Amino acid sequence: MTRTIKIGIIGSGGIAQAHARSYLQMPDVEIAAVADVVPGRAEQFIEKLGLTRAKAFDSHLELLELDLDGVSVCTPNVAHHRTSVDALNAGKHVLVEKPLAVTLEQGVEMVQAGKKAEKILTVGFQPRYDPNMQAVKDIVQSGQLGNVYYVQTGGGRRRGMPGGTFINKELAGAGAMADIGCYSLDLALNALGYPKPLSVSAYTSNHFGTNPTYHREAEKFEVEDFGVALVRLEGGKVLNFKISWAMHMDSLGPTLFLGTDAGLKLTPAGSGPWSGVWDGGIGSITLFHDIQGHHTESPIAVQKHDRNIFYEKVRAFVDAIQEGGPAPIPGEEILINQAIIDGILRSSAQGREVDIVIPEV
Template sequence: MRNIKVGIIGGGGIAGAHAKAYRKLPFVNIIAVADITPGRAEEFAEKYNLKETQAFTDYKELLKISELDAVSICTPNVSHHQISIDALRAGKQVLLEKPMSVTLAEAIDMVNVSKQTGGMLSIGFQPRYDPNMKLLKDIVSSGELGQIYYVETGGGRRRGMPGGTFINKKLAGAGAMADVGCYSLDLVLNTLNHPRPLTVSAFTTNHFGTNKRYHPEADKFEVEDFGVAMIRFENEMVLQFKISWAMHMDTLGPTMFLGTDGGLKVTPQGIGPWSGVWQGKVGSMQLFQDDNMGHLSRDVLLKDDDINLFDEKVRDFAEAVRDGRPAPIPGEEILIQQAIIDGVLRSSQERKEVSIELPHHISLPSKQG
């Protein structure tokens, strides 16, 4: 079993989570860290006891290290596209934090370059590693619910608005949609095997973020804190998608799959004002069906586990690099949710339904189950 050498681009909090996860893997050596802020990479290496790690302010210098196998990209959203492209062209395998990109065009470019170079582009959606997320997909894929014709997903925090780069449109690209909405979309799209979206009709607001009563950086708040959309898919299914960073409500409801033979209600794990969105594990599942005796409903028995989802994400990527496996969560799949987020923002701005155009030269699953 060979060891692999990785670098971390970005020195913020999420980069620290990557460093901690990599250090638990005996076959991984972190040999380089880069951050645009002078001195921050050195501070990062010291904080996480990375004694023989090189520090850079320019990530391009990090990418010149010939023995470097892979990089974790943990930078603001706006930089994801270019850094990923440069890393792939430098022959490095890439683990990229969500969201994949700011625009759909960037996401398409990233997937194209991954294919051209043969490099791995894996996007960081750790909730997929919850055994109950896999159980959910197994139930839907089994056909037990029949044909899925309506899905509702999303979530809302009573209060949970970040600040800094998250609310700067030039750096983040979008707000709640890109920050936590992408998790809801991945939950549904992965469960349904990534059907192709056709149209989006959406509405977004930022009533809370731009109000000093609710946010200390209201004068700097440039993105949406709430959004709702209806998405039509090619398989005669519709998705109602809703997300909120702040609201006068305790919940926006569970995720629901309605099928011709049954329905499934799924709620996320967690309590408190920052919970209520799909960032981690499944909290509960209920199955609804009919038989000759009438209406039936039952709780789905969830699998107990003590899995650290973030560590699993990093481990799976590292093992894929070591073993030469394909990307655990390939960019081709995440491209679909980027298309939906792009459509949501366009529809809201134009105040009308918009079409979603996906490139047909990129191979994407098109059938449910």
Template sequence: MTNRRQFISKLTAPFLAMPVLSELAFPSCANPYEGPVLKVALMGLGGYASRVADAMQACKKARITGLISGTPEKLTSWQQKYNVSAKNCYNYENFDAIKNNPEIDAVYILTPNALHHPQALRVAAVGKHVICEKPMALNARQGKEMVDACKKAGKQLLVGYRMHFEANTVDIIQKRINGNFGKILFFQGLSGFRIGNPSQWRLNKELAGGGAMMDIGIYSVNGARYMVGEDPVWVTAQETKTNSTLFKEGVDETIQFQLGFPGGAVASCLSTYNMNNLDRFFLNGEKGFTELYPASGYGPIKGRTHQGELNHPHVAHQTTQMDEMAAILLENKKPLVPVDGIEGWKDLVIIDAIYKAAATGKKEPIMY
């Protein structure tokens, strides 16, 4: 994990200056957007950050105006690729200087899980909005501290729940709200894949905070909540580990968990790093059913109900997410499903309870 130690170490290498462009390039459109634009700094320039950055090129309400990384070479190449001014680029030692930079409204934290909490506290302290990738933190205690810090600073904390804005998912949620499925009885969530590179940070307990549950199982945790429309009140869980070399102590391979909801619905879910062909949500009610398969991948998402197929066109999830988050931060828009810090904290409360239930073998209450 030498590269990750370097990733979080204090780096002060100078950056190569790039010409400052008067404006960023946007895709042409018949009706150019003329409203407020959210100016975003991306923190942590890894693989997922690249996906976010590419998708943001199609955004109308959000654009990349800053970069934060521990790797000077990445800052240089990303400046060129995304037309970011060198004066808006920082490392992990000096990024507190964004406090005095009016060209940055919010910081999107895309670093390994263990870094979300301390970095979010620093961003809030210098008066910028925080957008944080999921899981928001390593546990509910850290999540609550992040919520409190942003509240104290008078800034918003949003979590990268891209599925809350995906068209097929939103359609199903609206149908459930409208009563199309009747009283909700059962949810099934299957989230997992066979993980590759054994040296990646996702298999490091110190950086990831766990294993599959923190990375992919959280989709079924969060999905159970927005599909059923309630927060669960109890959980039972069982952990299976077939490869203790790859999945070391504290890094879960496979966890099956069951949730109970106040309205009487139950959920049966699977989180794993050792099976492919999953990524499926199923919701059953007294009047009908719905299914998403794939349910949370990068797309296209496919959905159907007892009334037929859903055929919403695919748009890069991160494009929609960032435009919608810009509307939340700049226009006080209220999303159908929240993406705020409390939403992220609730998932962490549930995950804490899942780990506890897997360890004790008992039915554990979920206390928010």
């Protein structure tokens, strides 16, 4: 028999609403508390969403004193680390929004805290619940492509730079890579079974963000709006990763998986519905096209539709709590994603290839 799962929400801004709306659809979940560092914001959130039984706090530490099963961490990136570690130490399961953390060291500490507390630390990548993404993984893992030796992926926005905390290095950690690049990395690495990264040679720039013609907060813009990296992976594989918040081009090209027996090409992110084209010894056929009409990168859709991939990700967290684990998208796995972003930033700063070393946790 399922029991009622008590949830706290830490950070009550934009994405917290999608978490709350998902939990509100679950009869076995009670949102018991909301915390936000801006005084009064948690109360407003509770009122707006009609969370009649929830208590409001100005500090996540007070929220963590309650008897809760789990928390959704919905703060800006910089606060993921402190709030998640405190929550795990307080014996709560954690669903943390993406990206995992701002630095690799913080990510390591978060995973260590989860292991020590024997609690779930799962990362909020809703595209994992997109059946198209599952189809891609199934094809790659089935071996039908043969040995996949080259993957090219990345999202390319022509004009899509956020502002505020997203462009502050200390608060966000990285720019386009932390915001949208982590999704593309997860698409590629998840399909490959998260192989170990060995080294990376990367270039990043911010020609658009720092130019007042293109960004209204140009003087505050500290992160990259474009990045490209060649990542060597274990098993003789290589990943060509490209990302942009802004550029004079419509796309950075499709995602490609090149194998010794066949290749798989996917529609570039943001360029319309998913489709996959398979090209191998059997010729070229359309393999799938926008399964179930799902789209990635659209949490707002949860406000319009009853159920979507955002709901699925939040539900997977609750199911894992009900069933005693494991984490649906383990922090340990996403540490690899964080280590690649860390390597890209180091390589770009040093102007040369650097090793990627993931500490033991």
